[in-house]
Amino acid sequence: MTLVKQLSVMVENRVGRLAEVTGTIGEAGANILGFSIAEGENFGIVRFMLDRTDDAYNALKANGHTVSCSDVIALPIEDNPGGLHRVAARCAQLGVNIVYAYAFRKSDGAVLVLKVDDSARSVRMLKADGFNPLDVEELV
Amino acid sequence: MECWNHKIETMGREDIERMQLSSLKELVSRLYDSSPHYHSRMREAGVLPGDIRSLQDIVRLPSMNKLDLRDNYPDKLFTAPPEDVIRYHVSSGTTGKPTVVGYTRNDIENWSESLARSFASFGLGRKDVIQVSNGYGLFSGGLGMHYGVEKLGAAVVPASTGGTKKQIDLIKDLNVTAIACTPSYLVHMIEVAEGMGLDFRNDTRMRAAILGAEPWSENMRRHIEDRMGIKAQNCYGASELSGPLFTECQEQDGIHIWGDLCLVEVVDPETGEHVGDGERGELVFTMLKREALPIIRYRIGDLSGITWEKCNCGRTHPRLQRLTGRVDDMIIIRGINVFPSQVEHVLGEIDEVTQQYMIVVESRGVMDNMAVQVELDPKAFTDDILALRGISSKVAKALQEVLNVKVDVQLMEPGSLPRFEGKSKRVIDKRVMM
Ligand SMILES: [Zn+2]
Numbered sequence: 001m002t003l004v005k006q007l008s009v010m011v012e013n014r015v016g017r018l019a020e021v022t023g024t025i026g027e028a029g030a031n032i033l034g035f036s037i038a039e040g041e042n043f044g045i046v047r048f049m050l051d052r053t054d055d056a057y058n059a060l061k062a063n064g065h066t067v068s069c070s071d072v073i074a075l076p077i078e079d080n081p082g083g084l085h086r087v088a089a090r091c092a093q094l095g096v097n098i099v100y101a102y103a104f105r106k107s108d109g110a111v112l113v114l115k116v117d118d119s120a121r122s123v124r125m126l127k128a129d130g131f132n133p134l135d136v137e138e139l140v
Numbered sequence: 141m142e143c144w145n146h147k148i149e150t151m152g153r154e155d156i157e158r159m160q161l162s163s164l165k166e167l168v169s170r171l172y173d174s175s176p177h178y179h180s181r182m183r184e185a186g187v188l189p190g191d192i193r194s195l196q197d198i199v200r201l202p203s204m205n206k207l208d209l210r211d212n213y214p215d216k217l218f219t220a221p222p223e224d225v226i227r228y229h230v231s232s233g234t235t236g237k238p239t240v241v242g243y244t245r246n247d248i249e250n251w252s253e254s255l256a257r258s259f260a261s262f263g264l265g266r267k268d269v270i271q272v273s274n275g276y277g278l279f280s281g282g283l284g285m286h287y288g289v290e291k292l293g294a295a296v297v298p299a300s301t302g303g304t305k306k307q308i309d310l311i312k313d314l315n316v317t318a319i320a321c322t323p324s325y326l327v328h329m330i331e332v333a334e335g336m337g338l339d340f341r342n343d344t345r346m347r348a349a350i351l352g353a354e355p356w357s358e359n360m361r362r363h364i365e366d367r368m369g370i371k372a373q374n375c376y377g378a379s380e381l382s383g384p385l386f387t388e389c390q391e392q393d394g395i396h397i398w399g400d401l402c403l404v405e406v407v408d409p410e411t412g413e414h415v416g417d418g419e420r421g422e423l424v425f426t427m428l429k430r431e432a433l434p435i436i437r438y439r440i441g442d443l444s445g446i447t448w449e450k451c452n453c454g455r456t457h458p459r460l461q462r463l464t465g466r467v468d469d470m471i472i473i474r475g476i477n478v479f480p481s482q483v484e485h486v487l488g489e490i491d492e493v494t495q496q497y498m499i500v501v502e503s504r505g506v507m508d509n510m511a512v513q514v515e516l517d518p519k520a521f522t523d524d525i526l527a528l529r530g531i532s533s534k535v536a537k538a539l540q541e542v543l544n545v546k547v548d549v550q551l552m553e554p555g556s557l558p559r560f561e562g563k564s565k566r567v568i569d570k571r572v573m574m
Contacts (some may be wrong), residue, residue, distance in 0.1 A: 008523035010516065012553040038525060042513065043553045045523065066516065066554050070523045099524075115523070 002133040003071040003119055007048045007057055010066040013039075021046060021065060028052065028059035033139055034104030034113060049074070049104070049113060051140045072115050073123060074134040077103070079110040087112055087131075094129060096122045111139065141454045144260035144292075145253075148400055149455045153448055156399040156457065161195050163428035164403065168192050168201065171434055174219045177212065178434070198405065199414065203424060203437040206239065209380060214240040220432040229280040231379040241280070241379055242432035248287060250429050251382040254398050255288025261389035261396060261453065262348060262373050266293040269314055269345075273307060273321035274353070276300040280383030281353055285320040288384075301325070304332045311344050318348040320384075323356035323364065323372070330367050341369035350375050352384055355463065355481060357488045357495075376460060378440055380433075381425055386460070391452045394459030402427055404458065405437070406445055409467045409477075420445040422467050423460075441467045443479065471501060471567055473508045473545045480566050483512055486538050492520035492531045496557050502570045511548040512539060518554045 011017050018037075025032060030052040038045045050056050053069070060067045077083045084103065091098060091114075099115040111134065116122040123133055143149045169189040171178040181202040182188070191200055209217065218225065225242040232238045243251070264270065270289045276282030282300055289296040297314055299307050301321075308329065310316065319326065326349055333340060340346050346368055352375030364372045376395045377384035385402070386395045397404050405424040406415050415421040423442045427435040443465050446458045465479030472478070480499060487495050496515040501508060512535070520531060528551060536549040560566075 006523075008521075010521050010553045012556040014556070017553075040525070040528075040551075042550050043556075045525065047523065064555055066518045066521045068521050068523055 002073075002123060002127075002135050004049070004074050004134070004136050004139065005053045005069055006072045006113065007050060007053060007060070008068050008070060009046045009048070009060060011044050011046050013042055013044065018044075018046065020063075021060070024059050024063045024065065025050070025056045028055045030056035030059075031140075033106070034102065034111065036100075036102035036113075038100065047102070047113075049111075049139065051136070053136070070115070071119050072113050073119065073126070074139055075112045075114065075126070075131055076134060077110045077112045079105065083110065084112065090129060090131075091126075094122075094125045096125060106139065142260055142263070142265065143455070144257040148398075149257060149261075149396075149457065151456060153456060157195055159400050160403050160428060161192075163400070164195070164198065164426065165189070165192055167426075167428060167434065167436065171219065171436065175217065175434065177208075177217055178436070195403075198403070198426070198437065201437050203412070203439050204435075205439045206380070206441070209239045209433075210237050213237045215242060215433075217434070218242050218432055219434055220244050225432050227283075228278075229283075229379060229383065230278040231280070232278075239379065241382070243382070244431040246429065247382065247431050250401055251284060251385065252287040252291035254382075254385045254401055255285065255387075256291040257398060258375075258385075258387040258389075258396065259288060259292050259294070259350070261455065262371060262387065263390055264292060264294060264318055264348060268292075268294040268317045269297060270294050271297040271299050271307065271311060271314075271316045271319045273299045273301060273319055273325060274384075280377075280379045281320075284377070284383030284385075285350070289320075304329055305336065308333050308336060308338060311340075311346060312338065315345045317345050318350065318370075319346065320350040320375075322353050323351040323360055324354060326351060326364055326368075326372075327360065330364070340367065346370050348373060350384075350387055352376060352387075355484075357485065359488045374462075376463075378442075380435055380438060380440070381427060382430075389451060389453040389455060393451065394447065394461055396451070396455055396457045397446065397460055399457045401429055404446055404460070407439075409443070409470065415445075418445055418447050420461070420464060439467075443467060443470075469567070471499070471569065473501060473510050473543075476543070476545050478510070478543050478545060482542055483539065486542050487512075487514055487535070490535055490538060492517055493535055493551070494554065496552075496554075496559075497566060498557055499567045500570065501567065508571060509548065510545055511550055513550045513552050513557060515552045515554045515557055521554075 009021050030050045034049040036047050097117040101114050103112045172189045185202045187200045224244045227243045229241050230238050272285045274281035347370050349372045361372045373387045375384050375387045388395050403426040406421040409422040425438045444463045445461045448458050465481035469480050494515045498513045500511045532549040539547040
């Protein structure tokens with residue numbers, strides 16, 4: 001099964017708090033490949049796709065940040081008009097329920113990060129349908 | 141059951157109340173004759189000593205509070221001849237003048253008697269070695285406990301505060317079996333002992349702790365009892381009442397208030413009228429035998445309830461329920477009295493959140509809106525927003541059940557709310573008051 005680890009950090013809605021998080025990640029020597037922010041009333045959840053997830057996790061914990069690690073699917077998508085639509089439409093047909101998603105570009109194309117309800121089943125369905133979920137080495 | 145004073149501790153309610161009435165009559169006559177202050181207060185209230193014919197008549201007497209003590213600094217309220225006063229304790233108010241409490245020999249004797257009965261009620265006796273880690277000095281907590289332990293006939297280790305490693309060594313070396321201190325200090329001591337590689341359960345003879353002088357939760361009790369393998373007993377008192385006075389018995393089901401020494405009323409903080417049996421309200425204390433500084437219908441500001449139901453231990457004296465807060469902390473939301481301590485208690489029962497919180501009250505249209513901001517327990521953090529929302533709803537539901545007020549719950553990042561040293565200010569009231 002091809003799932004990748006993503007870090008989610010609880011970040012107080014306060015000027016400078018996000019910079020404290022990204023500073024810690026940088027000092028840990030981890031490179032941010034992609035990220036997204038979900039905003040709430042008094043805090044946001046910032047989700048990071050990283051090359052050195054464990055190092056960043058430990059550094060964030062050590063600096064008193066509230067962080068959790070979860071499994072997501074990273075799908076390569078075509079970096080041209082309709083690229084995202086083709087994946088989204090296919091997921092709908094396959095019955096893969098997307099909880100949230102975000103995308104980022106890397107040197108050789110775009111990546112769609114998906115959080116789905118049932119990761120194992122979704123990966124199986126996507127693979128059977130010809131998709132190639134990426135592992136962390138392929139992301140870097 | 142081992143009672144310190146079996147006859148008194150197990151007498152029926154009627155007998156206790158008969159003693160209370162006779163002491164009250166005596167006290168009121170004495171005050172009317174010897175205290176100019178109380179004499180004029182009684183005249184103002186239109187009540188004479190002869191008007192006190194039953195315990196219910198106590199409501200006719202004027203009440204007193206901290207301001208009376210402060211305004212009569214240092215000893216204008218004292219009724220004993222100065223040569224009969226053998227000790228002073230002084231409590232420093234956070235604002236204004238300190239409060240001075242004087243004691244005659246009988247006052248010290250009754251104070252110690254009260255504590256000796258309390259200590260015996262959870263099994264302490266002559267064979268025990270009790271370390272008093274309350275502050276000795278102007279604060280009544282150290283010397284008060286000390287005299288109580290001596291009265292009991294146990295050995296006292298007057299450790300006072302500070303020097304935690306040394307205190308732990310003493311507990312081990314002197315075979316200390318019980319300790320009197322604040323709950324937060326004992327939690328600190330547990331941590332220091334762990335750092336020293338000492339396990340209270342196996343390496344010491346500790347079996348009890350007498351804890352008070354600050355609010356603490358059932359969670360904290362469980363924590364202390366588990367980590368130390370002891371019984372942690374809640375203790376109640378106040379400097380105006382003498383100092384630490386009463387504790388729970390082995391049943392840990394309320395604090396026995398010795399009725400022959402102390403009469404406690406429970407009143408509605410707004411109207412001053414008595415509440416029903418077992419209902420909660422503001423505690424009003426009358427110290428029936430105090431000589432140097434009379435305390436009569438003293439509104440102490442603590443909120444709780446009492447029950448006369450006979451305790452499983454066999455003692456008959458009324459029991460004080462857990463304190464639910466201070467009158468000064470009360471906030472009124474949509475006509476309902478809410479206490480921060482109630483919020484704190486609810487939060488303490490829910491694993492996913494901590495007890496770091498703030499209450500924010502705002503006017504929303506014509507209605508008051510109450511929000512509780514609470515820090516999430518880091519272990520409960522998840523990427524799943526629905527799960528986080530589930531935690532807020534769970535907290536909101538639990539709060540609403542206890543407070544009878546709808547509460548908006550806002551989860552906060554751990555560490556993001558203000559920390560307080562000493563008295564905390566957890567309520568932000570943004571309402572515009574008319
Ligand atoms: Zn009892």
